Amino acid sequence: MIREISIGIGMAVVVSMLVMGYDVTPFLFLAVAAGALYYFVKMKGLINIKNFETGSTAEKQVFSFDDIGGQQSAIKELKEALDFIKNHSEIKHLGIRPLKGILLTGPPGTGKTLMAKAAAGYTDAAFVAASGSEFIEMYAGVGAQRVRKLFQSAREMATKQNKDNALVFIDEIEILGGKRGKATSHLEYDQTLNQLLVEMDGLKVEDKVRVLLVAATNRDDMLDAALLRPGRFDRRVKVDLPDKEGRLEILKLHTRNKPLASDVDLETIAKDAFGFSGAHLESLANEAAILAMRDGAEEISQRYFNESIDKVMMGGKLDKRPSQSELRRVAVHESGHALLSEIVRRGSVSTLTVTPRGNALGYMRQSPDDDTYLYTKEFLENQIAVMLAGAIAEEVILGNRSTGASNDFEQAVRTADTMLQSGMTELGVVCPDILPQELKHKTITGLVKEQEERVRKYIVRSENIINQTVEILLEEEKITGEHFREIMDNHN
Numbered sequence: 001m002i003r004e005i006s007i008g009i010g011m012a013v014v015v016s017m018l019v020m021g022y023d024v025t026p027f028l029f030l031a032v033a034a035g036a037l038y039y040f041v042k043m044k045g046l047i048n049i050k051n052f053e054t055g056s057t058a059e060k061q062v063f064s065f066d067d068i069g070g071q072q073s074a075i076k077e078l079k080e081a082l083d084f085i086k087n088h089s090e091i092k093h094l095g096i097r098p099l100k101g102i103l104l105t106g107p108p109g110t111g112k113t114l115m116a117k118a119a120a121g122y123t124d125a126a127f128v129a130a131s132g133s134e135f136i137e138m139y140a141g142v143g144a145q146r147v148r149k150l151f152q153s154a155r156e157m158a159t160k161q162n163k164d165n166a167l168v169f170i171d172e173i174e175i176l177g178g179k180r181g182k183a184t185s186h187l188e189y190d191q192t193l194n195q196l197l198v199e200m201d202g203l204k205v206e207d208k209v210r211v212l213l214v215a216a217t218n219r220d221d222m223l224d225a226a227l228l229r230p231g232r233f234d235r236r237v238k239v240d241l242p243d244k245e246g247r248l249e250i251l252k253l254h255t256r257n258k259p260l261a262s263d264v265d266l267e268t269i270a271k272d273a274f275g276f277s278g279a280h281l282e283s284l285a286n287e288a289a290i291l292a293m294r295d296g297a298e299e300i301s302q303r304y305f306n307e308s309i310d311k312v313m314m315g316g317k318l319d320k321r322p323s324q325s326e327l328r329r330v331a332v333h334e335s336g337h338a339l340l341s342e343i344v345r346r347g348s349v350s351t352l353t354v355t356p357r358g359n360a361l362g363y364m365r366q367s368p369d370d371d372t373y374l375y376t377k378e379f380l381e382n383q384i385a386v387m388l389a390g391a392i393a394e395e396v397i398l399g400n401r402s403t404g405a406s407n408d409f410e411q412a413v414r415t416a417d418t419m420l421q422s423g424m425t426e427l428g429v430v431c432p433d434i435l436p437q438e439l440k441h442k443t444i445t446g447l448v449k450e451q452e453e454r455v456r457k458y459i460v461r462s463e464n465i466i467n468q469t470v471e472i473l474l475e476e477e478k479i480t481g482e483h484f485r486e487i488m489d490n491h492n
């Protein structure tokens, strides 16, 4: 209405000026510029609302908790919270405050979005999704407007679908819900977050459409305290990286539509894929299928999975070919790592290769014994030894070291630092913040030196094992852990 009156007055002024003989060109130019700016801002809002809608209609297929692997305890916790929504009349009777928000926290790719979709299926709710970054604009007020629209479209969607519940999912909530006053264009950020708080406070159990907000973040430490207080995000569910059993479950889910050869051992793959998230495992299964297709194979055999682990872990194969002498150096280096790895823990080498991938010219992949969360002094010392072994093998066999070991040294020093901070050194328990730098440096280098001496003895004693492995690597590019152990046993 105000807009129409303003346009009317503006036109009347322009016509009067024309009649009176004034030059109205600058006014017309200004009016066109102001109109264009207004529509641009407006359109930005509209584009986003459309995005919310496409996001939600695309999720029509019902997703269930059975499609999520390795997150039993997170699913259990989430289901308990969702039962409040399902049994809303009971909680109303007991005077329990309705649950307004659930925050899913955890590393990327662990299935937080999947959990939100499954939660919508579980509560028979309309699902509307948006990402925190979609709310942030340079124009003041646009973000707040989008938050309003998001909740409004969730309610409309539920009504359209004849549902009593709507689930609003906001991914990367830390972008829109970061601590207030911290962002550069803080006013806009703050207005957007304030609007979200207003929307959350307005959610009531007696609403015609009950709305639940589920948000996900990898950085809950960045969230504003107002979001985390009771009555807002009442439940926090941790969605962690899966353990070995979890990885196996996820692999089973992502290979159920794929023709697997009889030699495929998903348990071994799950063991080797230590540290992989659900998203990594999905990619691993997919890459294995692509490799099989490239070879024209009818079924996906174990070797495709092995290669796919390398690809997901290290990146795609590179075209660069090192010179023959460089290749020999890489083979010596990786054989050194493998030798020490087998000495400190028999059966730990999974593959050994001189194929350049990602940032590495070659690599030795270890398969962990079991998922480990605590490390002993002996374990950490052994890890340092394995890291140093590449450079020392180069030194013993080729007579000098190369720059290829800098990353290994960095890791070795970091591990030694962990030992120092855990009170495992001769200094005993220390406060690292007030420990003199010189003493810290001396202790860490002392730990590393000790392992260097130990590794050198092993390498000198096992030169022939390394030499034979290098020849095979130069010929075949890759050796399996079993083959390497055979070579070691033959030399024993």
Ligand code: ATP
Pocket: 067, 068, 069, 070, 071, 107, 108, 109, 110, 111, 112, 113, 114, 115, 171, 216, 217, 218, 250, 253, 277, 278, 279, 280, 282
């Ligand atoms: P981000 O924090 O980066 O947004 P996210 O935790 O929301 O990640 P999702 O988007 O849910 O991760 O997962 C990405 C993909 O990874 C899924 O589409 C699915 O294929 C696979 N995936 C992740 N976790 C699991 C799981 N627990 N079970 C089965 N598949 C999974």
